Amino acid sequence: MAPARVNQDEEYDYIVCGGGTSGSVVAGRLAEDPNVRILVLEAGVDSADLENVHMAGGWSQNFDAPTDWNIETVPAYGLGGRSIKASRGKFLGGSSGVNGMLCIRGTKQDYDDWGLDGWSGEEVFGYMKKAETFHGDDEFKEAKGYHGFSGPLHTEPHTLAPISKLLLESMDDQGLPSVPDLFSTGEAANGSGNTVRTVYNGIRTTGADFITKDYHRSNITIKTEMTVDKILFESSSSGGKPRAHAVETLNASGERETFSASKEIILSSGSYCSPAILLRSGIGPAKELAAINIDTIVDSPGVGKNLQDHMIVFIFYEVKDAGLTNDYQVYHGDAFAATYKQWKEEKKGFLAKFPFGAFAYARLDERLKDEPLWKNAQRKEGRDPMGLAPNQPNVEFFSTECYGGPKQLIDFPVDNKHCFSIIAELFSPHSHGTVTIKSSDPMEIPVVDHRYLEDPLDMLVLSEACRFANEIVIKGKGTKDVVKGSWPEKLTHHAYTKREEWEPYVRENATTCYHPGGTCKMGLPDDPMAVLDERLRVRGVEGLRVADVSVMPRLNQGHTQMPAYAIGEKCADMLKEDAR
Known part of the structure; x- marks a missing residue:
């Protein structure tokens, strides 16, 4: 293999490996000091001309393409041997350019539970606020003190379709009361409402906005189509820890290039690729590295472990009346052409937003209290079997305003039918997985094994969530009289009344919410699996x-x-503090 070309004429203070959501924030905030030079290395292309990034309704066209990392999980026992397409954005802005644009922060308790100095719920919520410029409207009652008005991330509430308003009525009727701006404050574990989205004036806003457009600065160099292979270290002259000083990459032509950093290197390549880069760099479980002929620099057993995600299940329904859902804007006749024209000319309409509607948090204690598995499960004082306190939700419900979801769902209602879904999402899963690599080849996709739903408690909670979701739709006063049947018939059946009847449906239809995390976790000094302090x-x-x-x-x-x-904002502040 030819040696890497060292770019001696390019000197940087900081190198950020990954121009996705967090990495772009780190680079943009560091660049506020005109005296430092920052290099951003992004494996994908520049997103400036990617219409399906800026047009929110075009999100799915970025998958199964060069703009997707095209990762597929190891077959999961808990899913009956199915693999899941774990799509991630591969372009400047990363997955902030393909996600559902939802600003659902969680609860402050979630971050307090980390037990780490500087990462309390109050502090993390403050950093979320710092990133944001919120644009309200007359219908949405935003919570005072929770939104920012000076960050690069522009947000606004969603204008709800009629079916979403009816669902909110059903949620309230079925025990999930309306709480204004619930998903910004996280102050209730059981409630419903609308939520803020990362879109403004018909254009999606992404992490790339921190380093492009109005925030492009001359002291940031952005190199796209540059795959990070590994971090290079130099020995300490005093016998101390090895120091990261350079990044070895592969450019679009397959040539190796090395870039040096005088201060620090920041790895922001996501929950699948960040651990893979560490492993190729010699940081990881020593036995695993030796098995693929990589020399160990640090024996760090936690690298690539602790992989978590939120599982979701779509349940679809057909409605009796036209105009309740938005299918007529995209699936019926030649409607899509007119809808696309509207976005191109006005930046309005169906394609200017993401087709999610009503949202809710729910606790399931009462619904599960007589389940033997729930009753007999071990738990810590003040916590339920999932490890959650009473002020943390077990599940989330949200809806689509038309037919749509995972790409395998292709039975679109082109024959003037009108459909929507309610989605059940599992929080705090017990089933954790791994990210590993098969070799030192940087072009080889990481091996992702989520081990979805292997723990029986995960299946218990998610199947009960599906049962509850179905009750909201077919019993709730807003929707019970508008639902005609399931869509398509093979996906669900309204006759499911027992939790156990939902288990086969969950196993067959559960998919990922694209929230992978935890593979390079922070931790206290006595935690041997903590990769970071x-x-x-x-x-x-x-x-x-x-x-x-x-x-x-x-x-x-x-x-x-x-x-x-928030992680990007916090990291940038810590880098500035340490530099001072």
Whole structure:
């Protein structure tokens, strides 16, 4: 193999490996000091001209393409041997350019539970606020003190379709009361409402906005189509820890290039690729590294372990009346052409937003109290069997305003039918997985084994959540009289009344919510599986940090977009503090 070309004419203070959600925040905030030079290395292409990034409704067209990492999980026993497509954005902005745009922060308790200095719920919520510029409207009652008005991330509430308003009525009727701006405050573990989205004036806002557009600065160099192979270390002259000083990459032509950093290197390549880069760099479980002929620099058994995700299940329904859902804007006749034209010319309409509608948090204690598995499960004082306190939700419900979801669902209602779904999402899963690599080849996709639903408690909670979701739709006063049947018929059956009847459906239809995290977790000094300390520094070396949702010891009870922004903001502040 030819030696890497060293770019001696390019000197940087900081190198950020990954121009996704967190990495772009780190780079943008560091660049506020005009005296430092930052290099951002992104494996994918520039997103400036990717219409399906900026047009929120085009999100799915970025999957199964060069703009997707095209990762597929190891077949999961808990899913009956199915594999899941674990899509991640591979372009500047990363998964903030393909996600559901949902600003569902979780609860402050989620972050307090980490037990790490500087990462309390109050502090993490403050960093989410710092990233945001919120744009309200007359219908949405935003919570005072929770939204920011000066960050690069522009957000606004969603204008609800009629079916979503009816679902909110049903949620309230079935014991999930309306709580304004619940998903910004996280102050109730049982409630419903609308939520804020990362879109403004018909354009999706992404992490890339921290380093492009109005926030492009001359002291940031962005190199796209540059795959990070590994971090290079130099020995300490005093016998101390090895120091990260350079990054070895593969460019679009397959040539190796090396870039040096005088201060620090920040790894922000996501929960699948950050551990893979550490492993290729010699940081990971020594036995695993030896098996693929990689020399160990730090024996760190936690690298690639502790992989967590939120499982979701779509349950679809057909409605009796036209106009309740938005299917007529995209699936009926030549409607899509007119809808696309509207977005191109006005940046309005169906494609200017993401087709999610009503949302709810729910506790399931009462519904599960007589289940033997729930009653007999071990638990800590003040916690339920999932490890959650009473102020943390067990599950989330949210809806689509038309037919749509995982790409395998292709029976679109083109024959003037009108459909929607309610989605059940599992929080705090007991089933944790791994990310490993098969070789030192940086172009080889990591091996992702989520071990979805292997723990019986996960299946118990998710199947009961599906049962509850179905009750909301077919019993709730807003929707019970508008539902005609399930869509398509093979997906669900309204006759399911017992929790156990939902288990086969869950096993067949559960998919990922694309919230992988935890694979390079922070932890206290006495935690042998902690890859990082509480300041995001990689243990055993100097000059190297990780900043993305892989650092989360435990996922929040929400979505991971806003924590990703908070992690980037927090990392940048710590880098500035340490530089001073």
